[in-house]
Amino acid sequence: MTPHSSLPKVGILAVQGDFAAHAEMLQSLGAETVEVRTVADLESCEALVLPGGESTTQLQFLQEEGLFEAIKKFVAKQNVVFGTCAGAILLANDVQHPAQESLGLMDMTVLRNGYGRQLASDVFFGKSKLQPTPMEMVFIRAPVIEKIGPGVEVLAEYGGKPVLVQKGNLLAATFHPELTSDATVHRHFLDMLKANAAEREAVSAQQ
Ligand code: GLN
Numbered sequence: 001m002t003p004h005s006s007l008p009k010v011g012i013l014a015v016q017g018d019f020a021a022h023a024e025m026l027q028s029l030g031a032e033t034v035e036v037r038t039v040a041d042l043e044s045c046e047a048l049v050l051p052g053g054e055s056t057t058q059l060q061f062l063q064e065e066g067l068f069e070a071i072k073k074f075v076a077k078q079n080v081v082f083g084t085c086a087g088a089i090l091l092a093n094d095v096q097h098p099a100q101e102s103l104g105l106m107d108m109t110v111l112r113n114g115y116g117r118q119l120a121s122d123v124f125f126g127k128s129k130l131q132p133t134p135m136e137m138v139f140i141r142a143p144v145i146e147k148i149g150p151g152v153e154v155l156a157e158y159g160g161k162p163v164l165v166q167k168g169n170l171l172a173a174t175f176h177p178e179l180t181s182d183a184t185v186h187r188h189f190l191d192m193l194k195a196n197a198a199e200r201e202a203v204s205a206q207q
Contacts, residue, residue, distance in 0.1 A: 008046030008193055009033070009034050009044065009045045009046060009047075010031050010033050010034070010046075010047045010048070010049060010193070011034045011035075011044070011047065011048045012026075012033055012036060012048070012049045013036050013037075013048065013051060013058065013087070015058055016053045016057050016058060017053020017054065017086060018051050018052050019049070019051045021051075021176075021179055022051050022178045022186075024178075025178050025183055026186055026190070029183055029186055036067075037065070038065060038067075039065065039066050039070045045079075046193070047079055047082075047196075048074060048080075050082070050083040050086070050087025050091065051084055051085075051178070052085030052086045052176055053085075054086060055086035055090055058086055058087075058090060059100065059102070062103075068103065071103055071105075072105065075103075078169055078200070079169065079196075080169045080171070080189070080192050081105070081169065082189045083172045083173070084172075084173045084175070084177065085142055085143065085173070085174060085176060087172070088106075088143060088172035088173060088174055089112060090102050091103055091105050091106040091170060092108050092143075092172075093107055093108065093149075094147075095110055096109065096112070096146070097112050097113065105170060106152065106165070106170050106172055107149025107167065108145050108147060108172070109147040109148075110143040110144065113142075113143070114142070114144030115139065115142055115144055121141060123137065123138050123139075123180075124136075124137050124139065124159075125137065126156055126158030127156060127158075128155060128156035129154075129155050129156065130155055130184050130185065131184050135156055135182065135185075136182050137156075137177075137180075138175055138176040138177075138180060139175050139176075142163075142174045143174050144161055144174070145161055145163065145165060148162060149167075151167055152165050155171075156173075163175055171188070171189055
């Protein structure tokens with residue numbers, strides 16, 4: 001048995017962007033991953049990663065493939081979803097700079113490419129609740145989380161802005177934890193899956 005053999009299968013939207021880096025990191029932590037390109041792929045999974053890349057291209061693909069509605073249903077069924085950078089933009093319920101349609105699942109306002117040129121693409125260290133030492137953060141034309149709604153927890157921040165946030169089964173990072181050797185954020189994501197699976201089991205045992 002692998003250490004995480006009881007974990008649900010993790011789907012990774014594999015249209016464009018750095019999906020392979022997420023797969024590699026999750027596999028190194030013992031999780032099984034599936035590349036998601038169709039609704040049927042998504043239905044074989046119990047958790048999903050929306051990777052970085054270009055949110056406009058990804059959004060168009062989701063709409064064309066029926067995945068846009070399928071992901072909303074997937075979240076309504078209490079599955080865990082993790083969005084990084086472009087993926088965080090897709091999860092937000094308010095996208096600006098420029099305005100763009102999104103899945104509208106996470107109560108936050110994001111500004112695309114919001115850090116301007118200084119922070120266009122670079123590595124920084126910021127404070128995180130997940131570890132005592134500063135967390136390494138790779139920003140690539142990152143969005144700024146400008147506002148968060150009630151109940152959205154800030155797990156890490158950089159430059160006075162939230163950069164890793166969670167609400168229930170949803171996790172969003174404006175940086176790229178899959179591009180460092182620090183697996184803390186992915187480990188947290190797998191812990192969310194374990195907690196979610198345990199909760200489901202408890203509920204079905206009561207029924
Ligand atoms: N700037 C990209 C967008 O707006 C996101 C960049 C990234 O995912 N690294 O979609």
